[in-house]
Amino acid sequence: QQQVKQSPQSLIVQKGGISIINCAYENTAFDYFPWYQQFPGKGPALLIAIRPDVSEKKEGRFTISFNKSAKQFSLHIMDSQPGDSATYFCAASKGGATNKLIFGTGTLLAVQP
Amino acid sequence: NAGVTQTPKFRVLKTGQSMTLLCAQDMNHEYMYWYRQDPGMGLRLIHYSVGEGTTAKGEVPDGYNVSRLKKQNFLLGLESAAPSQTSVYFCASSLTGGNQPQHFGDGTRLSIL
Numbered sequence: 001q002q003q004v005k006q007s008p009q010s011l012i013v014q015k016g017g018i019s020i021i022n023c024a025y026e027n028t029a030f031d032y033f034p035w036y037q038q039f040p041g042k043g044p045a046l047l048i049a050i051r052p053d054v055s056e057k058k059e060g061r062f063t064i065s066f067n068k069s070a071k072q073f074s075l076h077i078m079d080s081q082p083g084d085s086a087t088y089f090c091a092a093s094k095g096g097a098t099n100k101l102i103f104g105t106g107t108l109l110a111v112q113p
Numbered sequence: 114n115a116g117v118t119q120t121p122k123f124r125v126l127k128t129g130q131s132m133t134l135l136c137a138q139d140m141n142h143e144y145m146y147w148y149r150q151d152p153g154m155g156l157r158l159i160h161y162s163v164g165e166g167t168t169a170k171g172e173v174p175d176g177y178n179v180s181r182l183k184k185q186n187f188l189l190g191l192e193s194a195a196p197s198q199t200s201v202y203f204c205a206s207s208l209t210g211g212n213q214p215q216h217f218g219d220g221t222r223l224s225i226l
Contacts, residue, residue, distance in 0.1 A: 009153075032212040043117070043203050043217030044156070051212075089155055097163065099144055099210035100171065103155035 003027055004092050006104030013111050019077040021107045023090035026071065030092040034101070035064065035075050038087045047088070048075070080111045115139055117218035119204050125224045126194045134189040134221050136204030144207045145187035146171070146215065147179060149200040156203065162187055163210065194225045 158171030
């Protein structure tokens with residue numbers, strides 16, 4: 001059972017464009033929603049994260065939009081660059097003592113020069 | 114500061130063989146995790162540990178065992194390898210629970226023939 005659904009599976013964007021990746025979750029107990037970035041041959045690295053008490057968080061060119069009523073959140077990459085080409089994973093956690101993450105299936109982003 | 118180091122980086126096994134994957138972290142983190150990454154399925158939690166001497170099952174624990182004898186090390190064992198265990202294995206660590214960021218190693222690519 002996929003608790004965090006991610007789309008699209010792959011995405012091609014032109015340099016300077018906006019990349020948008022969407023995720024939806026089912027469990028209303030989730031209270032932490034991070035995005036991870038993974039380059040080929042490397043492990044995932046935390047990019048940006050949001051908690052459900054805010055609707056948007058921005059860090060540089062990366063923005064998370066969060067819609068609690070729809071149980072959806074999305075990653076926007078503004079002014080996309082070839083160096084942003086990577087696989088992006090959304091995740092969700094109920095926090096607490098275990099800190100377990102439930103990951104989406106990933107989006108392969110290619111930014112064309 | 115090496116962060117999270119995984120050993121080995123690549124390994125090929127025959128069905129039925131056993132092996133141990135080693136994860137070491139030098140950040141004095143309490144929590145450690147083992148994930149597997151398969152195409153189209155994201156990362157799935159195998160086992161995790163909330164402190165030295167403790168282990169717990171994750172989402173897909175069958176066929177794997179773990180040990181956390183030292184705070185800095187987390188071992189993942191395959192007692193009798195099966196082709197279904199062909200995957201990329203990632204270790205991660207976090208300072209504590211409560212939605213602390215997880216820091217990942219660069220993975221071990223394991224093929225079971």
